[in-house]
Amino acid sequence: MASSARSGYAIKCRLVEASLAAMKAMRQVDPRVRFLQIEPVVHVAPPADRPDLQPLADEVAGYQWQVWDMLAGRSEPQLGGGPQWLDVLGINYYHSGQWEVMTERRLYWHLKDPRRKPLGDLLTAAWQRYDRPLLIAETSHVGVGRAEWLEEVAAEVERVRRQGLPLAGICLYPVVDRPDWDNLDHWHRSGLWDAAATEHGKPPGPPGRVLCRPYARALQQWQRRLPHDLTPDSTDPGKPAMSTSLIVFSHLRWDFVFQRPQHLLTRLGRQHPVYFFEEPVHCEGDAWLEQLPVCDGITVLRPHTPLAGGGFDDAQMPVLRRLLDQWLVDEGPAEHLAWFYTPMALPLLDALDPQAVIYDCMDELAAFKHAPKALRQREAALLKRADIVLTGGPSLYEAKRDLGRNVHCLPSSVDVAHYAPEHVTRDCEHYLAAEKLQSHLLAPRLGFFGVIDERLDLALLAQVVDARPQWQFVMVGPVVKIDPEQLPQRPNLHWLGQQSYQRLPALVAGWDVCLLPFALNEHTRYISPTKTLEYLAAEKPVVSTPVKDVVTLYGEAVRIAGTAEDFAAACDAALAETPEQRQARLRQGAACVARHSWDAASRKVMSLIDEVLAQRAALLSELDVPDDEVMAVDTLPGALAPVADPLAAARLQAVLIAPAAAR
Structure with missing residues (x-):
């Protein structure tokens, strides 16, 4: 490991020496020229069971500064570096840039590994070390995770800009999809446009372009928002911004x-x-x-x-x-x-x-x-x-x-990247744990995950299980508010208990059909199961009882059955679908999933909050009362809710204002 690190370091020295020579030659021609020096920012953590490796993880993470340190003259001064050669820091940032030391396992973004460090913290570390303007020079994700990745990256950029970091913007790469460097037949699906593929998986030449609409929508929204977000909340980027x-x-x-x-x-x-x-x-x-x-x-x-x-x-x-x-x-x-x-x-x-x-x-x-x-x-x-x-x-x-x-x-939504089959990584601990839980169960497997309580139709479930003894039924989730002794027990019915959110995609990947066996009673009259979209994002066929919101929101993509006999028959049909039926189901499911994302839902919430706070500020401005002299009075419920006439609202709500001395 040490020799490998030294070898890489020697190559960096040679590249920096060449880069410095080129920059000096260019400035001799035009002293105004400025340079963007691009390096990745990374985070390295010890394995969960080896906290003693934290010093080694910190050492490996420190390698990310080597090139910039040489260019700035902080190390290897014989190369001729100096502060004048470090104009703008270009940041490359990808999901694979955070990993475990020694094992080299990734801290998977789509699994929300809690050890991952926010991009804003990595950017702040670079700014504090070099005091230079920054630019996200290269970033993107693959497949269905592209829009969610951009949402997170842009939100982190917005956060640090509010704190005063001089960060110029974000450059997405690639704009049009590209093949793998080592396998030209494999396309990454990482661009704003995908290359149109044939049934053999190869794009015709020249490739057509298919717009990734969720990615494009996220880009448009942030293009409108970020350029106007230039007012820092703090003059010290090392301190968190003051916000509500x-x-x-x-x-x-x-x-x-x-x-x-x-x-x-x-x-x-x-x-x-x-x-x-x-x-x-x-x-x-x-x-x-x-x-x-x-x-x-x-x-x-x-x-x-x-x-x-x-x-x-x-x-x-x-x-x-x-x-x-x-x-x-x-x-x-x-x-x-x-x-x-x-x-x-x-x-x-x-x-x-x-x-x-x-x-x-x-x-x-x-x-x-x-x-x-x-x-x-x-x-x-x-x-x-x-x-x-x-x-x-x-x-x-x-x-x-x-x-x-x-x-x-605000219907519940879905984290598409978390459940996408392409992101189920077979070498991660969650996949291995899922395999240990269910790999011994023969196919077909039909599964459910969620809270197991009075809302499930346990009688229907037992009838379906009895009607199809050759199938394996997997039930995942905590049992609450009902006696576990009431759960039906059968040789082909398996209760796996609560499993982590990170483990769910790997479990679902091993199922052939996903189930929503809810009862139809006063407990389920208003439910809108989040797991419906999560099943669809995992590209699994779904069979549900006729829960009203499931039928209303997702009826075109979900098989609906009201009796145990019909439920079992719907599962039969799901297991026997033809390739054409599968493709039609995937298209319908993808259309449902595309309409609902947690990022879009959170943006809607923020917009509603902004509207209410703007109305509040306008009211206080009309009354010419400082914000710190506002007193909420419970006898006027909904006092800040939208009203048609702000002046009438101001007169009506005048009792909300009280001088500070009177409180």
Whole structure:
């Protein structure tokens, strides 16, 4: 390893020497010429079970600075380098640029490896080391992950530009797809345009061009947004920018199942720090508040209390309020939005002074088993108080649209790159773990992943399992609110328990049909299963009971069956589909998936938030009252919701304003 590193270093020295000679010759001809020096930025981590290798990982990561250090004269001064030869830093950034030391395994982007370092942090490190302007000189991803990759890269660029980094822009490579350097028959599908392929996988010559529409849409949106994002929030790029934070109250734990809250908030957290306040857990002794940084931009606040009552119970409220008050005093954000996933936490709103209140109504919680008696009353109050209400699907939207003043349908979406078959990497630990769980099960395999609770039709599932004893049924997910003893047990029915979000694509890759065996009852009247799109993104045939939102949103791409007999027959048809039927299904599924992405959903949420905050600012401007002299009054619910006449709104809401001295 050492000799390999030295050999690479010697080549770098020769290349730098040649580059310096060329630059000096060019400046003799024209002293105005400036140079873009392009190198990759990388991150190297130790294997999870070898923290002792951290020093070696840091050493290997440090190799990324060698060329720039030589050009700047910081090392190997005999080469003739100096600060004047380092004009602009060109950054190459690809998903493969983060890996484990020694094993060389990638920290997979599409699997959301928690050890990955945000691009903004890598850019900041380069700027702090050299104090030179930067440019993303080359970046892209492959296949269905292109749009999501650009969303993440552009959001990180926006973040560091707000902090004051002099970053000029982003260059995508390639614009038109290209073949592999070593295999001209393999095309990467990494361009804005793909090369049109024949049935043999080779593009006709000359290749035609097929626009990657999700990638193009993301590019257009960021081309409009980034050029105007030139005002830094901070003069010190080493410090985080000041921005409005989100204080989120949730009945779901962050580390339970990776679903709608995690998808939305991890994206919003790129621009706005998120504090995720969970239900309390029981402890002995004094109450205390645990703070867990779980990923970039997200901190979980987990109360520990000695009280017996669970959830946001009334008995817990005085203790939770005290913990929240103390956190706000010690380190809480001055400017924040309040975001609710459960109305049961509504009494804690009194502790805050939010710029706006958001209610993400992802489920009809009052219809769930063991729902608190106070939930309906608190939800009614929250719907009136909220400035923005989001609903998890069209059925919920129809039920809530007239109960709030600014209600929007925001169906759950999908992380396409995470589930795409081309991204199921056979050498990663999650694939190996999935193989260990199910490789011994003979085909065909039919599978389900998700929370296993009262919403599943266990009787239907048992009938289908009995009707097809030659099939293997794989059920993945935690069992909650029902007795595990109630789960049907059969030789060909396998309950694998909860598995990580990173492992799900590898499990699904081994299934022949994906299932949505939901009951049709009061518990499922308003559900809009996120997993439908995730199954479609994995390019699997899907069979579902006639859940209203599944039929409405995805009916053209999903087989629908209402009885056990019809469900089994639909699975028969899925397993027996012809190549032509498969291609038609894939086209229909891709069309559904293309309409829904978490990046687009998070942009819509940010747009709604911006509108509400702009209306708030306009109101304060009309009344000529400083922002820090605003006092929210609960007797005027929905005070900041959109209104047709801003002047009328200002007069109506004048009681919201109180001099600071009077508070």
